Amino acid sequence: MEANNELLAAFATLYESAKYSDLIVQCGDRSFPVHKAVVCSRSHFFDGACSHPWKENITGIIDLSEDDHEAVEHMIHYFYYLDYLQQPKSAPVSRRHSIQKRRPSDLVLVQEDPLLAQAQAQAISSPDSSAPASPLSPSPHYRTDYFPDTKAPPTPDLDQTFDESLLDSYESDCDDDECDAFLQPPNLVVHAKVYAIAEKYGITGLKDLARHKFSIQAEHHWATLEFADSIPEVYETTVDSDRGLRDIVIQSFREHPQLARSKDMELVVRDTPGLAWELFRMGWGLPVC
Incomplete structure (x- = not known):
């Protein structure tokens, strides 16, 4: 090492x-x-x-x-x-x-x-x-389960301001990795842009890293305007068959149906035909991809 x-x-x-x-x-x-x-x-x-x-x-x-x-x-x-x-x-x-x-x-x-x-x-x-058998193995804290069964901590609605008491109660219960993800300023738009450029220029490691970062932040910041702003980047900068970030977005809608009640998210869905079509199929129980 x-x-x-x-x-x-x-x-x-x-x-x-x-x-x-x-x-x-x-x-x-x-x-x-x-x-x-x-x-x-x-x-x-x-x-x-x-x-x-x-x-x-x-x-x-x-x-x-x-x-x-x-x-x-x-x-x-x-x-x-x-x-x-x-x-x-x-x-x-x-x-x-x-x-x-x-x-x-x-x-x-x-x-x-x-x-x-x-x-x-x-x-x-x-x-x-x-010496360890594989010194370059990922850390045991590295999350490979992009869609865990456990729910992310409660987050304020998109149209509400941040609640200070929510942060205090969450910090007392979460482990270090989860707290870090929750306290980080959301950079979902940046991660979507990095994912797209990594795909364009054939940088496999960077693409996987951007997907990982996007997934972790989407878990904890799904109810922010940053998440809504990142969706057009996800659907417009890569080909339809690239499910890397799209699956994370769809999973967020599955886990948090209250997103459908947000006016900001309504505007995003109306302006993003690819997402609208996938949500339509999801609503009818049809496979998305």
């Missing part, structure tokens, strides 16, 4: 210093100096762009200005940290908006990263019998 942490720290140093960078990702007025060895190993798109005699490979510049600028920045950050939306170390921690920075051992699906595969194999074959 120490070797893996050292490798991730090295990636972070490369990102922050831009030393030895050999490729520029352009997005509007932002330029991101990156390293082909890092980005091409994690994205089918970047691998293809740098492996053929295309304009991008000749100029050393890949222009992504047509993509969402925030999503591009999170994608670049993921290439080097295997995470995004981390809280800076120097940032003050707010009781209501605390964001726990993920340790390398807690990264979702980190074992799938090709650049870390060698480190994993070396650690497994180490003669040290005290």
Whole structure:
């Protein structure tokens, strides 16, 4: 695990210093100096762009200005940290908006990263019998059940303001992971955008991570305007057959039928034909996908 942490720290140093960078990702007025060895190993798109005699490979510049600028920045950050939306170390921690920075051992699906595969194999074959069999296994706190049987804590209706007493009562009952998810400011729109850009550029690990983050926050923030705002992103930025985030949205409607009484949600459903059709089928007991 120490070797893996050292490798991730090295990636972070490369990102922050831009030393030895050999490729520029352009997005509007932002330029991101990156390293082909890092980005091409994690994205089918970047691998293809740098492996053929295309304009991008000749100029050393890949222009992504047509993509969402925030999503591009999170994608670049993921290439080097295997995470995004981390809280800076120097940032003050707010009781209501605390964001726990993920340790390398807690990264979702980190074992799938090709650049870390060698480190994993070396650690497994180490003669040290005290070393764990799989140092890159996900943390035991990693949630693989996207739709648990247990209900999320009660949350105020979409058209109501946040109730301070609700936070106090919930904090006394929840475990650390659940409290972290409940206290985090909702970033469902961001997660939907990151999911879409990960699909577009063939970044499997980032797509899985964005889905995981979206699922956890949807459990705890389904009754917020952020959840309503994220639905058009979910249904309009990926193809209909991509059920990654759509299934989470539909499951939220199954678990919380009171969403149908929200005026804000009514507007979203009217403006999102894909969601309206799936809710219609769900109401008649027909398969959604």
